[in-house]
Amino acid sequence: MSDRLETRLRELAGDLRVPEPGPGLAGAVVARVAKPRRHRLRWAVVAAVVLALLGLAVSPVGAKVTGWLDVGGVMVRDDDTVPTGTPVVPSESGRSLDGAAFEPLVPAALGPPDGVRVTDDGTLVSMSWSAGGRTIRLDQFAAGLDPYFWKSAPGAEPVTVAGRDALWFAVPHEVTVVPEGGQPETYAPRLSAQTLVLPLPGVTLRLEGDLSRRRAVEILASLE
């Protein structure tokens, strides 16, 4: 009798008609998640933390999704500049490193940067170099690399830069920020570029651009 009832329930399952999802569902979802929820970031207190984490908490999200689907992903990173297809030159670019909360390093291999930006609190310094329509960007965060990031970074290749451990991302990733005690914030793709992440004592560097691994290592090995 037990089997009979279970069989009947299974047959019933086959006869139930549920509406198909509308064709706009995926688009509506993506439109919503692509919108950065900026209001949360305006909390002055956490702003500095968030800025630092933006570049650091590259989450396994992108790799997971692409792992499930077997399709390529895109390097995702967030910035307060407009979306663009090339690496972003810091807005309000200047040349001054004044106001940085630490001693920013400049890679000799690239020479003086074309653009420099220091956040108000001095915890994030961004530099860019443009040549031949290509841009290289270097962000320096006055923060250590999250150990979790280090362990979980998917698709990362450990490399050595002047004797120090670094992570090379040839496959693009998505960025999720996790403010302390808060919900993870995921940021929509902005650009596609390789990245080299180098943690130094008290400062973490992120180099981005259309670079080979060898060239990226060479650039960060020339920091002065």
Added chain:
Amino acid sequence: MRSGDLDAYAELVTRHAPMAVRTATLLGAGTDAEDVVQEAFVKAYRSLGRFRDGAELRPWLLRIVANETRNHHRASVRRGARERAVALPAELLDPGEAVADHEAKERLLAAVAGLPDRLRVVVTCRYLLELDEAETATTLGLPRGTVKSRLSRGLARLRAELVEAGREADHV
């Protein structure tokens, strides 16, 4: 250049949407199922960072859908929905199609709908959504043992109910 991850996620949504809508509908979201599912996929995206490596995707997604269905239900109760929608309305059985033994199926559906909530959702996941016990447990956020015991209680209730209904039918 915002293809990549978002495109991938769109594909994931498309792939899992039918099951998600079915889950929301059968767990009681009714005609709002698609809204519930949209909300669930937005939340899932924002929670992907917490997805445990090695875990299974489908039950993880369905759990978010089930939670969202519950939230939706609570919200409509708060808004003062005049009457509680029937969790499993008879319209789910398409009358236009030649469903064999239609009346018996309607009776069975009504019996499932009439189960106490905690038994109904377990029976619904296990049989109407055709999830296995482990997936049912994850989807509903219940321990495996609880799923087992509620399933057997649910089936016992249904059996009693149907015997009763059958007896009445015989006497008509």
